[in-house]
Amino acid sequence: MNAIVEMKNLNKFYGSHHVLKNIDLSVERGEVVVVLGASGSGKSTLIRCVNGLEMYQNGSLLVDGYPMPVEEDRRLGGESELAAIRKGVGMVFQQFNLFPHKTVVENITIAPMRVRKKTRAEAEATALKLLDRVGLTEHAHKYPGQLSGGQQQRVAIARSLAMEPHLMLFDEPTSALDPEMIGEVLDVMRELARDGMTMMIVTHEMNFAREVADRIIYIDQGSILEVGKPDAFFDNPQNERARSFLARVLKH
Amino acid sequence: MIARSLKWTRHNLFGKPFDVLLSLTVIPGVLWMVYQAVSWALTAARWDIIPQSLRVLMIGVFPADQAWRAWIAIVIIAILLGAALGCVFAFKGRHAGALVPVWAGCAALAGIENVTNVLLIAVTIAAFAGGWAVASRFPPVRKALVPASFIGLIAIFAVMAPPGAGLWGGLLLSILLTLVTAVLSLPIGILLAFGRRSRFSGLRWICTGYIEVMRSVPLIMVVYWIWILIPVLTPQFNLADVVRGMIGFTLFYSAYVAEYVRSGLQAVPRGQTEAARSLGMSEFDINRSIVLPQAIRVVVPPLVGNVLDIFNMAPLVFIIGLTDFLRAGQMILANPQFGDRTYEVYSFLFLTYFLVGSLITFVARKLEAHLARGSR
Numbered sequence: 001m002n003a004i005v006e007m008k009n010l011n012k013f014y015g016s017h018h019v020l021k022n023i024d025l026s027v028e029r030g031e032v033v034v035v036l037g038a039s040g041s042g043k044s045t046l047i048r049c050v051n052g053l054e055m056y057q058n059g060s061l062l063v064d065g066y067p068m069p070v071e072e073d074r075r076l077g078g079e080s081e082l083a084a085i086r087k088g089v090g091m092v093f094q095q096f097n098l099f100p101h102k103t104v105v106e107n108i109t110i111a112p113m114r115v116r117k118k119t120r121a122e123a124e125a126t127a128l129k130l131l132d133r134v135g136l137t138e139h140a141h142k143y144p145g146q147l148s149g150g151q152q153q154r155v156a157i158a159r160s161l162a163m164e165p166h167l168m169l170f171d172e173p174t175s176a177l178d179p180e181m182i183g184e185v186l187d188v189m190r191e192l193a194r195d196g197m198t199m200m201i202v203t204h205e206m207n208f209a210r211e212v213a214d215r216i217i218y219i220d221q222g223s224i225l226e227v228g229k230p231d232a233f234f235d236n237p238q239n240e241r242a243r244s245f246l247a248r249v250l251k252h
Numbered sequence: 253m254i255a256r257s258l259k260w261t262r263h264n265l266f267g268k269p270f271d272v273l274l275s276l277t278v279i280p281g282v283l284w285m286v287y288q289a290v291s292w293a294l295t296a297a298r299w300d301i302i303p304q305s306l307r308v309l310m311i312g313v314f315p316a317d318q319a320w321r322a323w324i325a326i327v328i329i330a331i332l333l334g335a336a337l338g339c340v341f342a343f344k345g346r347h348a349g350a351l352v353p354v355w356a357g358c359a360a361l362a363g364i365e366n367v368t369n370v371l372l373i374a375v376t377i378a379a380f381a382g383g384w385a386v387a388s389r390f391p392p393v394r395k396a397l398v399p400a401s402f403i404g405l406i407a408i409f410a411v412m413a414p415p416g417a418g419l420w421g422g423l424l425l426s427i428l429l430t431l432v433t434a435v436l437s438l439p440i441g442i443l444l445a446f447g448r449r450s451r452f453s454g455l456r457w458i459c460t461g462y463i464e465v466m467r468s469v470p471l472i473m474v475v476y477w478i479w480i481l482i483p484v485l486t487p488q489f490n491l492a493d494v495v496r497g498m499i500g501f502t503l504f505y506s507a508y509v510a511e512y513v514r515s516g517l518q519a520v521p522r523g524q525t526e527a528a529r530s531l532g533m534s535e536f537d538i539n540r541s542i543v544l545p546q547a548i549r550v551v552v553p554p555l556v557g558n559v560l561d562i563f564n565m566a567p568l569v570f571i572i573g574l575t576d577f578l579r580a581g582q583m584i585l586a587n588p589q590f591g592d593r594t595y596e597v598y599s600f601l602f603l604t605y606f607l608v609g610s611l612i613t614f615v616a617r618k619l620e621a622h623l624a625r626g627s628r
């Protein structure tokens with residue numbers, strides 16, 4: 001097996017609210033998986049479980065070979081795997097979440113220096129390379145507040161890449177952007193996909209999903225209702241709810 | 253011009269019947285009081301008492317032949333305060349010019365016939381300007397300010413200790429008490445604030461309890477309790493009253509600092525922690541490098557306000573027998589020879605408190621503007 005993420009019978013509750021129900025899902029290395037679903041269906045919760053930002057109550061989850069502890073174990077202090085997992089899993093958020101008191105370069109270098117113990121010179125060299133890759137070299141010494149939304153999100157991607165992740169999680173990376181800036185962020189993601197990065201993406205950009213995804217996961221009220229190749233999913237969805245979801249989102 | 257000011261007057265002072273009434277009573281009243289005060293200050297008041305008792309006002313009963321120790325302390329304080337100002341308020345040539353009249357004023361107060369003092373005042377002001385200029389010209393220096401303050405305060409203690417800490421007094425004591433409390437209560441308050449958010453419930457309860465207790469009782473009570481408790485708890489050390497007073501103030505104000513810092517911590521968005529966690533950073537690194545700097549930024553203005561509060565509360569140390577600035581003034585008046593100079597001495601105390609307070613408020617304003625500009 002070459003899976004980087006393996007969820008088996010995973011369940012997550014917020015109090016009595018059952019948010020993820022018996023999730024079985026595995027993601028292969030190099031695969032691009034797009035998670036679709038209506039608002040509140042549990043997409044964010046699903047991918048946030050993968051790097052432990054949300055805790056799950058039962059089932060099992062293997063990330064990059066490490067078992068993610070369940071909530072009970074984490075509360076008892078069993079978090080050593082967590083650090084190992086997070087080193088290898090990057091995440092990009094809807095609200096960018098750049099550190100406002102640090103410059104672009106500092107944002108990118110802090111984790112490699114603190115976590116991977118790189119020297120400043122090494123970390124900065126990598127940062128500049130990554131900034132070149134996302135087309136922001138000239139903004140290296142600005143503060144996040146001085147950049148547009150699209151630029152901030154590209155910095156956030158570079159910040160994650162600086163940790164040399166094996167897997168990248170994207171939670172609606174373009175939803176907070178003005179329409180004219182969406183393209184520049186999607187371009188960077190497209191390129192990542194082409195370079196073979198493993199990605200789990202939550203997005204509402206249907207054309208982009210169809211184009212980059214190897215597999216589409218459709219989730220509704222916490223259950224995976226349909227899994228399929230993009231063409232099959234978009235042209236001929238099997239599930240009734242998936243059909244009506246697509247009818248709704250593709251109308252716009 | 254006249255038309256405009258007439259219009260302003262009509263609009264603001266005589267707009268409504270009630271305003272008319274208020275203006276007609278308040279304005280003459282205030283003018284009369286100002287006239288009385290000024291004419292007293294210029295004709296009746298005998299100000300010679302101020303230069304005569306200036307040493308007592310500044311350093312209390314600290315022995316005159318040891319005054320050089322106090323001067324070293326004053327110069328160190330001047331450097332530190334100047335450097336603190338330089339962090340937020342750029343030093344310019346015209347500021348150097350403005351310091352000359354300040355020097356002249358202080359020198360006139362101290363008595364120009366005493367050449368040594370006039371020179372020492374010049375050194376103090378130069379030290380202040382030096383600290384200010386260096387901190388504003390060379391930003392990397394600012395990072396060293398907190399450790400430098402610690403070292404500076406330790407040096408002051410070392411220099412001032414030999415004649416006996418029981419002799420510290422006057423304005424110097426008030427300022428030292430304020431500085432020590434401000435510098436020490438910051439790290440303690442930060443630790444308490446984090447403790448209050450800890451996931452270990454034992455620690456959380458202890459910190460919450462400490463903060464709530466301190467905030468529910470009067471400062472004077474805490475200071476007195478600490479003063480009587482320390483000799484019982486640590487009989488072998490025989491700590492001086494001054495040190496015990498400083499401990500009391502620090503323990504009390506740490507609780508307030510903790511509450512300010514906590515409100516700052518709450519203002520940092522969750523996404524900041526989540527992003528740092530997703531990068532694999534440890535909770536310690538996240539708190540130290542991501543959360544705390546953003547939290548402190550938000551609460552710097554109330555923290556500076558806290559310093560003003562400490563300074564204004566310093567006179568309460570009379571309860572443990574210390575002679576701060578206010579008490580030094582009363583001591584002078586207790587001398588029968590000066591018994592009729594109450595108004596002169598208290599005017600001087602009032603003005604000095606007012607000047608120091610305004611200075612701290614001014615720095616707080618500048619800080620606020622500085623931070624608003626930086627965050628964007």
Ligand SMILES: Nc1ncnc2c1ncn2[C@@H]1O[C@H](COP(=O)(O)OP(=O)(O)OP(=O)(O)O)[C@@H](O)[C@H]1O
Binds near residue numbers: 043046
């Ligand atoms: N902290 C929380 N406490 C309680 N319930 C929560 C919490 N966060 C999310 N939920 C609930 O969990 C469910 C799934 O939420 P989630 O954020 O994963 O949905 P989503 O599919 O990402 O939606 P969206 O498209 O709006 O982002 C929702 O019903 C939501 O109300």
Ligand SMILES: [Mg+2]
Binds near residue numbers: 171
């Ligand atoms: Mg979501």
